[in-house]
Amino acid sequence: MHPAANPPSGKYSTEINFMHFEKTHLMYMVLTIFFVFFSSLGMASAWESPAPMPKQDHQIMNDSYKVSGFTRASSVSKAIIVAGGGGTFDDTLWESTQMCANYAYRALLYRGYLKENIYYLSSDTSIDADDNGQPDDVDETATYQNLSDAINIWARRSDNPAHDLMIYMTGHGGNRILQIGSDEVIEARELDSWLDDLQKTMTGRLIFIYDASKSGTFLCKSNDDTGCSEPLMSPPEGKERIVITSASDESAYFMPMGRLPGGLSFSFQFWSGFYYGSELDDAFFFAKDMMEDFQTALLDANGNGIGNDYDDRKLADGIVPGKVRTDEDDPVGLTEPFTDYILDISKAIIVAGGGPYPGNNLWEDTMLCTNYAYDILIERGYSKENICYLSSDKDTDADGNGLSDDVYGDATYENLFQAINTWVKTPDAPVYELLIYITDHGGDGTFRLNPTETLKVEELDKWLDDLQETMPGRLIFIYDACQSGTFLCKTYDSNGRSPECLEPRMRPPEGKERIVITSASDESAYFMPMGKGAGGLSFSFQFWSHIDYGAKLDEAFFFAKDMMGDFQTALLDADGNGIGNEHNDMKLAESITIGKKYKVASDIPVIENVSETQTLQGESDATLWAGPVTDADGISEVWGVITPPGHSAGSADTPVLELPTVKLLDTDDDGIYEGAYEHFNMKGTYTVNIYAADTKDTSSLPKQTQIVQTRAKGADINGNGETDLGDAIMALKVITGISNSVPPLSEDSMALIDVNGDKKIGMEEAIYILRNLAASEPPDK
Known part of the structure; x- marks a missing residue:
């Protein structure tokens, strides 16, 4: 990292900033006492509305303010909110994601952003984030295309172009990616390209806030001895962009606070400060300090790909998006000391x-x-x-x-x-x-x-x-x-x-x-x-x-x-x-x-597609594929579990420890995993469940495909060139231990006999032979 420059005297002195920061902390701690007290009485707001909306009408033109001198620039400020993920039953983060996104929406309204100037993307389009009794807050579902339209079309509409833009995203992250919907991701490079094109025509500032695991990987692609050699989110020349991430290359935490899921998270603490009129850097550093035992938040305001430099705070100092509010008669809990507890009973x-x-x-x-x-x-x-x-x-x-x-x-x-x-x-x-x-x-x-x-x-x-x-x-x-x-x-x-x-x-x-x-x-x-x-x-x-x-x-x-x-x-x-x-x-x-x-804020691997059903005409091999396969922590393996036709687990009290498997590999790093299996010998339908596991051994839900074999090659165990009752008898003798007298078999011959791919003669082979002998059509035709 670059060494911090010596701070100049005056406005940016360490002492003044420190004192201001401590006052901010003190205010938050006082509010905490109110929150914990009222929460204990059951009087805290429901999680859908952690910050009460003001009674007066705040549908005003947005203004950008600078605390230093309170200079005011009349302009149009817009915001885009993305509640990433799909809200599926297996998305354990969704409740926290939605709460934080709703809170951001309410905070922006409270700070004077117009409803029509906030574009909210979420898989739950029926929510009422501002408590007006109408599900009129979410504009579109969270998809790749809708995010593209929001940035590339809505933000720059000719009849209402954005002067300043704030983008807030939260949900599941990964190495330079954000999961948008249940199976779509946006890469940092692509997002940066969209923002560059937007900022070339936008006159004001762009603030990008991202809360997810590994969100810090959005700042830099590669580092060298002098710092970041390839920043990922630097703005075009002469433009201003502030990038805030809740974590570095690590997990992001969303823990409960009182009745609020995700209340102890970077997002909730940041938006709480924002709601109460804090400057951008104060809200950031407060949230950063609140979560420092779990993760390291980053702020990059000079575009060098290195977070938390002295220059970053200097550039972010005094920025207060929206309208400055001074009323403090609305005590809402901003913090609650997190106790590493478990019910000792x-x-x-x-x-x-x-x-x-x-x-x-x-x-x-x-x-x-x-x-x-x-x-x-x-x-x-x-x-x-x-x-x-x-x-x-x-x-x-x-x-x-x-x-x-x-x-x-x-x-x-x-x-x-x-x-x-x-x-x-x-x-x-x-x-x-x-x-x-x-x-x-x-x-x-x-x-x-x-x-x-x-x-x-x-x-x-x-x-x-x-x-x-x-x-x-x-x-x-x-x-x-x-x-x-x-x-x-x-x-x-x-x-x-x-x-x-x-x-x-x-x-x-x-x-x-x-x-x-x-x-x-x-x-x-x-x-x-x-x-x-x-x-x-x-x-x-x-x-x-x-x-x-x-x-x-x-x-x-x-x-x-x-x-x-x-x-x-x-x-x-x-x-x-x-x-x-x-x-x-x-x-x-x-x-x-x-x-x-x-x-x-980690997630389970997502397999978007798998190969379609394949029909074989006697050949015993087929190639399976799955992809794209994505996960925040990286993919460690992708494999298929194959259930042969007519498979039976045997006795109900006997556990099944193994089925044929095939490993799928991504040899060209395109996110598509492929693998070939060479033992589709039995006539009938094979069911293949394809799974993925990440580096933390968390598995995806299975995606299923089928292989239909119409002309089995048979199981000629006795070597007479046919599949007949003699083969079944020999298989049963081998199974029961009566005889091991199986003719020497080449690897190719064993492949034809081995109908379930376990490389040995067993009950599957015997059942297969007997079933086919009982069928009207001979197994070899």
Whole structure:
């Protein structure tokens, strides 16, 4: 970075600025006291309207003011607001994004901007941001084209051209990108080009404010020993542009403040200062200081691509867009000291069942998921003392602190009984709310604790009933295993239009709240490799990864449910009637959070398109593609999971650990990922779910395509040139271990025999042969 120049004496002296800055802080702190007091009485404004609109009419011509001498220049000031993202159920940041964008809109109106001079882009076009009773604030949905039109057409309209323009964007960011809609992005270079063209005809100043993760990457493309060698947002010669970003090359935080989602964010703190008449630089530095423990905000006013130089503050000093207001009889909370708290009366029990016994192929997946859950609970504010982790691996270091101090004891019947009936009720730390998460092998109403002990749902339900008789708060139970859904109900009556549970298995005592989540119904649960390793593509891992990003309980459930929807059906029962996923269940579970309710402005990867359905005429290979694929944190891998025709998970109590996969690569850096798979040998339809993961192992929702094979090449195992009953018999002998006498096979021959791509002869091959022999058309034709 460039060294700061020595400040001259007079107006820009360090002492004067410091004193002015401290006075501003003092004013904000006084207002904070008012806000916290009124919020505690339930009198704070709803989040939709954190700043009350003035009663008098402020539809005036906008004026630019300079505090130094209060020189006034009559002009037209315009503003563009972009609430980025799509407002989709998996966008955990949307509530904060919308609140901050609405607040910016209200602050601009309060400062005298005309309604027709504010262009508001948001996916929610029905909002009433100014509380006038009409949904007349959002001009268009947030799309790439609408943003282009706003800057390139609306801002420079000949009948009302902008003298000054302020642009505020917030939502999901990335390396020199902003996500506009659910699957569109704008790059810094492109935005800069639009602004350059605009400023060549615009006479006044342009202020650009961007709050998102990695927003600071908009300032500079590359650095050298002297500073920024390639600024990204410098204005045309002789023009004035001020660029403000909420963060550098890092995450941006949106945390709750009182009743306001995202109230403790750069955006809300900045617009609060703006609302109360602060100069631009004072509002910036206040918001910057408020968030400095989490992120580093940047201000570049000289276009050199380096933020927070002395010259930057000098150039930004005294700027007050809109109309200066001096009335301070409207105390609205601007700050609330953020306490790194967690309800010290909330506890959690984690059980890694099964254990590393011979034949437990699920153990690696189990440990990945339970360690991940433990680590996330710690991150979300649970203390070690309030998490009882039961596992056979007492040497695990789940939180990465270098110590084996996480596991409380072995996963045994007695230890779980003591955890629920004694540890949770410890007199010196009684529980208010409890979360229980268990995973490994399951069965019909059972959970395998270890090789010799199994827990029945009736026993667990009794323990929880006894606990909840004395526990005042909520109990959340999460179970990921085969047949986990059988914990909800023992007997159904399906005579009506919808099933009715006659014997609910996990209903809480009267007047108590219990939410039961199971990863599957009466079926197999899938634990497939992804990113970090075994079990990454599972309900558990996807659920906890979304909790990690600040999702509410129902949001995390639905994300994980949709991720695994082609393999299993996750269930949520919140009313205790034994039927999952009903409307009442969703209503009762909404807005529940686990731990601290912070949100980071990171996002999940987005796959815009995938290859269309392909039909094969006997050839066994096909190329798959996906793209563009985007994410704020960068893409680490893209892959497809292939479900062969007629695939069966087998027994409902057997977990599925692997399906054929294909890796997709972006070899030319164009955002399109491609990969070829060479084993589409079976006749029928292959379903391919394509996923993407970012550098933080957060997965996209799957995009699906299909491969239809019309002329299978067959599975000639005995080498007689035909696919016949002899091949089926030989496959069954190999499976049962009766015989290993398979003729030597070349790699090409194995490719033809191996119908599911696992490079071995197994049940899939036998089923395929028998099914085709039973069909009217021979499999080789």
